[in-house]
Structures are given as structure tokens and as C-alpha cells.
Amino acid sequence: MVFSVRTFNNINQIGLKELGNKFQIDGDQAVNPDAFIVRSENLHGFAFPENLKAIARAGAGTNNIPIEEATAQGIVVFNTPGANANAVKEAVLASILLSARDYIGATAWVNTLSGDDVPKQVEAGKKQFAGTEITGKTLGVIGLGAIGARIANDARRLGMNVLGYDPYVSVETAWSISSHVKRVDDLKEIFRQSDYITVHVPLNDSTRELFDAQAFSMMKKGTTIINFARGELVSHPALFDAIATGVVGHYVTDFGTDDLLNQPHITVFPHVGGSTEEAELNCAVAAGKTIRRFMETGEITNSVNFPNMHQALSTPFRITLINKNVPNMVAKISTAVSQLNINIDNILNRSKGDYAYTILDLDEADREKITALAQQFESDENIVKVRIIESRK
Numbered sequence: 001m002v003f004s005v006r007t008f009n010n011i012n013q014i015g016l017k018e019l020g021n022k023f024q025i026d027g028d029q030a031v032n033p034d035a036f037i038v039r040s041e042n043l044h045g046f047a048f049p050e051n052l053k054a055i056a057r058a059g060a061g062t063n064n065i066p067i068e069e070a071t072a073q074g075i076v077v078f079n080t081p082g083a084n085a086n087a088v089k090e091a092v093l094a095s096i097l098l099s100a101r102d103y104i105g106a107t108a109w110v111n112t113l114s115g116d117d118v119p120k121q122v123e124a125g126k127k128q129f130a131g132t133e134i135t136g137k138t139l140g141v142i143g144l145g146a147i148g149a150r151i152a153n154d155a156r157r158l159g160m161n162v163l164g165y166d167p168y169v170s171v172e173t174a175w176s177i178s179s180h181v182k183r184v185d186d187l188k189e190i191f192r193q194s195d196y197i198t199v200h201v202p203l204n205d206s207t208r209e210l211f212d213a214q215a216f217s218m219m220k221k222g223t224t225i226i227n228f229a230r231g232e233l234v235s236h237p238a239l240f241d242a243i244a245t246g247v248v249g250h251y252v253t254d255f256g257t258d259d260l261l262n263q264p265h266i267t268v269f270p271h272v273g274g275s276t277e278e279a280e281l282n283c284a285v286a287a288g289k290t291i292r293r294f295m296e297t298g299e300i301t302n303s304v305n306f307p308n309m310h311q312a313l314s315t316p317f318r319i320t321l322i323n324k325n326v327p328n329m330v331a332k333i334s335t336a337v338s339q340l341n342i343n344i345d346n347i348l349n350r351s352k353g354d355y356a357y358t359i360l361d362l363d364e365a366d367r368e369k370i371t372a373l374a375q376q377f378e379s380d381e382n383i384v385k386v387r388i389i390e391s392r393k
């Protein structure tokens, strides 16, 4: 069996090689693709083809994908968390250093000079660019995920005092964070104590305008805010007020909007935080591996709409189901299997929100019986996607 993959945007070829020889890359020529691999293409309003089973976003954020619609159609959406984390970390560390001393203003000024006495003019004018050092200053990191955790650790190594806030930190990431990073349970502590604050949380209804007038009111004078997560995390009217009163000394962001450009105390980058050659490659490789594993085994890693599901495939056939999360489904599935005299070797069922994913490993080599079972599942109104996976194919 060969799977068809439709790619959007320019996906790194080395990453696509991760798919192996059971995949065909069809680009926009794909007639009925099994999977999409996408970078920034906006898929809102896009009609998903009937056969589509998976979408992998080569990157962390998934705002460009209509997750609810995909879930309701039984499409598993993946991202590649952490694949561009090092790139963003380096951009944030650069931003902290750029804010401590006005390197950008200094080079712009020196380029205005001319004449034989440039060295003299430099010595006379350089005082205006004397800055501060970051060693000993306090950095508050909001969101200790793939990016935030790396920044927290490296900022410690640069001599900063680091506070971290993340009520939902994963166990895996928590282990990677230096014991010198002080975890706080109250976001207010970050706002009150930090000289620099960097934010690395996803944008959702609870994080939108996390930086509002109330947040700014708690900060020290001259605080630097660094936002490489999403522009909407910061209320712009409240930010401009905080700059006017000197509370915010510098705002560095990767998300430009008209009101932010050419403003004093604001530095805007053109969404380049995650854009390095290495990150692009890492994201494509991770997306390729994820799609391959899902299509060949039904296992799920790094999905944003279904739980992680890992189970080695050791039976001749596996059926995977995406079903509505309603009572009695597992019993119903088991009954259907036993009615066809098929033995279940293993069943794994996990839910996330309104939907659940089931891996059903069947001790049965008769393809006809497996197909009959799959058809029975397809006719169930609560089951939205059924796949047969043959272990030898």
C-alpha cells in the first residue's frame, strides 16, 4: 500500500525522506491524499478530502488549522513541538542582550558619522549608548515548555536570576529545568519581581491579553517584555500606556502590526524566531516521522487533538477507530469483534474531549473477516473513522 501525502508550502526534502518508500508526495496534484504536511498555509475554510486521516504541522503553533472541524471528521492533527525551540531560544537570548544595551541604535548612530575624525566623534558620543549588564538581573519566564525551559536554563548560565511560571508544566520538561530556576505559583510574582519578562505560552482564550493594564500595573519601572509567542498575548493600548509611564522600558516582539512599527522603545522582528535552517529541517523531519508512524502503525505522538497512543504492532491486523466519546463504546466494539469470532489480542482506548481513539489488535489473519468487522464499525453513527492496518504490508 502506498500513502499519498499532500504538502503545502515548501517542506524540506530531507524531512520528506523520513516518510520512507511507502509514501508518495503529491503536492497540490494529490487527488485523495491520506495526509497533509503543512507549514503556515491557512487551512481554515478548506474542505478536507474524504480520505484524509492526518495533518502534520511542521512547527509548534496550529492556529492555521481548524482543529475542531478536523477532529469531527476523524482527522488527527499533529505538530512538532520543540523542533524549532532552540532557534526561538537563541532569538530571545539575543533580544535580552539587545535590550540591555542599545546595540541597534548604536550602530545606526555610528553609521551617521563621517570625516577624518570619526574615531574622535565616536569617543565623544558613545556615552549615550552605555547600557546595563544582564548578569544579576531577574528574568521571568512565563510558560516552561520546549522554548521557555531552554531559555530559563541558559539565562541561568548567563548569570541571571530566573523565575519560572507554568501551572501545567509537563513532567518531562520539569525534569529538564535547572534546580536554580525558581518556580513561582503566582503569575503576579513574575510581574512584580522581573527586570525582563519573556512569554512562551500558546494563544488561547485564557492567555489572550495576558499582558493587560493590570499586569503592567504590577511591574517595576523599565521592565523589558519579550514576546516571541503570539502578538495577541499583549494588549497594545495597555502596552503604549505602560511605555508612556516608563513601566515598560522596551518591548521586543516577533509579531509586527502597524501601530508597533517605528515606535520608540519597541523592537519588531518579522516573525523570524523559529526561522533557521536547522529549525526548518528539524520540523520537517519530525513531521515526516510522525506521519510515517501514524500511517504505518496507527500510533499517535504529538497530536493536538488526540491522546498519545503507543502499542507495538504484533498481530496480523490492527483496526484503529476514532469515535465519539459516548458511554459504552468499548463494550460495543468488543461485542462486534466477538460476534465475528475474532480474538482481541489487545485493546487500547483513550479519550480527549468529545472524541476517543481506539487501537484494536486482532489475532486474526483472515482479511475478509477483518474487512467485514471494519464495515460494521463504519456503519456505527458514533464512529467517524476506521482504518485497517496490516502488519506485514
Ligand SMILES: NC(=O)c1ccc[n+]([C@@H]2O[C@H](COP(=O)([O-])OP(=O)(O)OC[C@H]3O[C@@H](n4cnc5c(N)ncnc54)[C@H](O)[C@@H]3O)[C@@H](O)[C@H]2O)c1
Residues within 6 Å of the ligand: 060, 061, 081, 082, 084, 085, 088, 142, 143, 144, 145, 146, 147, 148, 165, 166, 167, 168, 169, 170, 173, 200, 201, 202, 203, 206, 207, 228, 229, 230, 254, 271, 272, 273, 274, 275
Ligand atoms: N516566533 C516564532 O517563530 C515561534 C516559533 C515557535 C513557537 N512559537 C510560539 O511559542 C509558543 C510556545 O512554544 P513551545 O514550543 O515552547 O510550546 P510548548 O507547548 O512546549 O510549551 C508551552 C508551555 O506553556 C504552558 N502554558 C500553557 N498555558 C499557560 C498559562 N496560562 N500560563 C503559563 N504557562 C502556560 C504549557 O504548560 C507549556 O509548558 C507556541 O505556542 C507558539 O505560539 C513562536
